[in-house]
Amino acid sequence: MPHNIEQNNENHRPITSQLGQKNPDYLKGLNAEQSDAVLSTKGPLLVLAGAGTGKTRVLTTRIAHILASNLARSSEILSVTFTNKAALEMRERIGQLVGSSVEGMTWLGTFHSISAKILRRHAELVGLKSDFTILDTDDQIRLIKQLLKAENIDEKRWPARQFANIMDGWKNRGLLPNDVRSTHAGMSHTSMFANGLGDKLYADYQARLTSLNAADFGDLLLLCIRLFRENPDVLAIYHKRFKYMLVDEYQDSNVAQYLWLRLLAQGRPASEANICVVGDDDQSIYGWRGAEVDNILRFEKDFPGAKIIKLERNYRSTGNILEAASKVISNNEGRFSKVLHTDGGEKGEKLKLTSLWDSEEEARHVSEQIEQLQRQGEVLNSMAILVRTSAQMREFEESFIKLGINYRVIGGAKFYERREIRDALAYFRLTHQQDFDLALERIINVPKRGLGNATIEVLHLAARGQNIPLMQAIRQLIETEELGAKQRNTLSSLIGQFDDWSARAANTELFELAEAILDESGYSAMWQNAKTADAPGRLENLKELVNFMQEFKTLGEFLEHISLVLERSSNDSADAVSIMTLHGAKGLEFNNVFLPGWEEGLFPSQRSLDENGNKGLEEERRLAYVGITRAKKRIFFSLAQNRRIHGRYQTALPSRFLDELPPEIVEVSDSGSSFGGYGYGGASGNVASKFDEKDPFDKAYESPAWKQRRAQNADHKTIEGEFFESSVDIGTGFRIGQRVIHLKFGEGVITNVEGKKLSIDFNRVGRKKVLESFVKKG
């Protein structure tokens, strides 16, 4: 593939030579490799940064160096991260180095937020308006459900959520509906959803998004790629603007992100691209959501002549911990060989491994260790429990509560994922933009207003028939007798409220408006009256949301920021043990790390092995590596010989990863239970590998259950389900005296026509006003 697009005109940049600033302050304390990575500002650079080797420091110092040497202005540096948290942290740390120049770094952000920013500037070119809405997962599912219904696809057999995942996978790989279609021809099963309707559904979904002036997360990248591909002049703007590109955690990038980066890097010949990617192939733990380790492994090929710098000097962990980590990860194949090492000769304490009877005992044991550590003077903040699955957390929480150990759970439901927050946002969004159907559907009966499925169905029918937003359909329907009087009144006042709120938006403080909306809609009252235990918490969250809104002036401004960056707040500074998943722990460090649940089946996860064979095992092993390398001083491994899984007790064998630890630095204790040492014989020979070469997405569909489903459905194709009104010629005039048939009221004769409203004498139910899209010529 051609990387070389012709040069643009920035051939002469001021190379404030490094000679002129031999030892600037910011280089102090960097080791040779780190400085090299900071100072190598010409051409492509791959920094392979092992765990705890000062990766973020290199990245931020490099930016400081580029700025200090006048190689580029702050607005000419593109720096990409995966999470908002990482972007925020980087901004902070750059600020510490360069002061207020960091404020000019407009292009420091996540792939998604930067894409959104670019898209808003050129939205028309991809068929959107610049104020397009970014859909969250709930909205996505809601929309897919509608499409499935329209196609008469059995939602039981083909769940919307599953399709959302499939589509997400396509988007992660940069595939558009057409690409899926052609893949389809070539034996791929990913488009076999709903008997091969997958690609059509995908196309329909995208069409719906466009008509909603909306994009989902995946689209932000995809549309950006399309924008660049179809508009070389636009791409050229960014080639010219971004003199330097930096990417953090490159091992986590997926195909779409890779394509995105490559397009942006094409402003110069590949061998001269000023792109610097930083990552650690050994910490690639997001393969299951589309990350391609290959991206980092083949960087050299993409950018010929790329300089590769390995950061191997670890500043975090003791010698023993590093040895354990290195030994475990050395069992993986296909990695850049990096060897972490320390400067100091301190090996530190031995790692501890304890086998317990069951998970309850394990939690108790961990609690005891924590108290023991506290007695040694360690604070709770220095300790973390890293688990494989969130289900493991509960037992620890219970034990901590019982013993009065302060803890905090990191990860879990995000602030913006909470129901009450999304509901509130739906109200706000609707106030701002009344035609946002998905938001209306979300809250139309929340709190309960007696507007259930039947009513919504009618609304849908009317809206679809005329291709108008639901709100508009409601405005029409409350003028007719299509709906019951009660529903009509309710809808009428609901619409009135939204009109009222919209009107007040102009001259009310945003947070006051927000409060008013939540109160007047009855939403706050709903939770105040709720008797459930979580109600007070939800009210708290709503309050927090409203507080947060004080920082914004207009609804529009607030909503634009909210979809991409709504952080969970509450950084409580209290001393507490952290509980989180291994995934959630990446990038963090603790003096004392507890690694419970090292049992075959749980870790490595059986499912990962079943679905992804050796590839899955290696990713699990990288997870183990991430876990171990979080620790600075001490690690406590543990396992439960018996664990309840889905309600049933099951006996577990010690994880094969325990066998991979160097025995001489592990202190095994059996905590008084009957434990005959750890050891898992012949683990490595045992791994299914037949799937290794195959695309993970295809694999999911090769499972026996899936095949069975496909077989069952092979000849079950329905044609029904065309909308009744879609066969009606919209806009064809209905005339007085004409015979018509109504879906609900049966046959009748038109007695009056008033725009789209018809008065009809029905044989069965007498005279009614109805909407023309509900009747068919008789």
Added chain:
DNA sequence: CTGCCTCTATTTTTT
């Protein structure tokens, strides 16, 4: 339309 009951799925998670 709502509330209750039954059925099912159940690794990891960001944007």
Added chain:
DNA sequence: ATAGAGGCAG
């Protein structure tokens, strides 16, 4: 075991 979602009766 358990939560969430969908189905059915009141």
